[in-house]
Amino acid sequence: MIVVTGASGQLGRLVINSLLARKVPAAQIVAAVRNPARAADLAALGVQVRAADYTQPATLDAAFNGADQVLLVSSSEVGQRFPQHKNVIDAAKRVGVKLLAYTSLLHADSSPLGLRDEHFATEQYLLEVGLPHVVLRNGWYTENYLASIPPAVQHGAYIGSAGEGRIASAARADYADAAAVVLTSPDQAGKVYELAGDESYTLAEFAAELSRQTGKQIPYINMAEAEFKGALLGAGLPEPIAALLADSDTGASKGGLFDDSHTLSTLIGRPTASLAALMQAALK
Template sequence: MTILVTAAGHLGRLAVKSLIARGVAPADIRIGARTLSKVDDLVALGVNAVELDYDRPETVTAAVAGADKVLLVSASEPGKRVPQHQAVIDAAKAAGVSQLVYTSAPHADSSTLILAPEHKATEELIVASGVPATVLRNNWYHENYTGQVAGAAESGVLIGSAGTGRVASASRADYAEGAAAVLTTEGHIGQTYELAGDTAWDYAGLAAAISEITGRPVEYQNLDTAAHVAALTGFGLDEGTAGFVSALDANIAEGALAEASNVLSGLIGRPTTPLVDGLRADLA
């Protein structure tokens, strides 16, 4: 059996390591990458590296050919995901893969989350293709907030516009283990799993986690959307990025990421990683 992981970013790399930890022989794993030299460490473990660029369908077709199972790690650039994912789905159908596992977004078919429409469209393409599939609707990653730790610790203030909205995040390693579990055990074809951390936290809790990690007092300052965008542009973000970040906070305020569950912990056989531990590990 050959398992292809389509991308060599953080989640894909962790998924490869989780597959190996679950007993999959490295020689039975392919890792797709645009730049093969970036996965030399995985090749050293015995994993097969193949060129795979979502924007070059011919590389996708070649990478998928002969694979039995495919973990389609969602592409990272908003606005381009649907055609990029379509290339993988088409290649999986042509190759006759036995299972396509896709990393989607929470409640992609009904959520107001700004990222949801592309994931919803991808899920629909998978259904239309007829490829046997499992959809993993991953909630937020703890690591999405690592970049805010140093600045918040230095200033003593964590800014945002999420109000008291909660986030049921887990670590990338948790989600990677969940994907590996679905790829290596039976009974998951046709299933859609809403995956999240065991508990949800708000930005005041994030500020407390930063305080615990850094040893410096940090408080959360909630701003309205306009003030949040102004602050972010003042820090050097362009208007588009600042607007995107504030829109995500608005989604959080609406509750789009608040749903904690034990589905992920059930798949991985342990509690999900607490926020403070996930941030600390990523900083290390």
């Protein structure tokens, strides 16, 4: 039995779809979600839906009962991630899960991104408790940058603080397929995968591709981190999200979102989706 946490979220739902595509019987998949009502579509496919809240350990024990493998999709609550992840790991240990897969951050042991702290702390805790595990160090989702296309087109500029840093992002679906491959492959305990897209780009190159596809001149405007954060706040983003995005862009300027190992495409057995194709789909 395979349990996918955060299964009603964007990544978790894609992982379940990928497991089903790999012919894992729906009855052997558990969608662990905070609100089971949000996973009614998965239940309709025959997937088991169980309530699981990272902040309530008792729900985790029940959700993981009978599980061979658990995919811990990292919490979205920055600043609260480590204690929540600890609850998940402790529950998996208590119920005798044979393998826990964790979605970490690209090069979490050396990343310049502020996001790395909670991810690396989680990795270290996994080692400390001795739970058999595999680490999926996911790079940036291309969707993170595609989400800024509408305001860029509206205002005639794409803004950021990534400088000339190269970003080897990939689609969520590619990372989801990688998780499904790992969860259905033998002998994964102890492995660490550095996962990133096959191609890389600077945000200036991103803006150039956006200009090409829209037929409009949309230059990239590089800002200092504080200035970029201020612009994001002005656009209505909450302070923690604005701070996270600005810090991550600055981390990208230092190489934090680049990897050219092609581990992701090797794992999934096909090239990762190209920026041009993903952008074209987003614009539609």
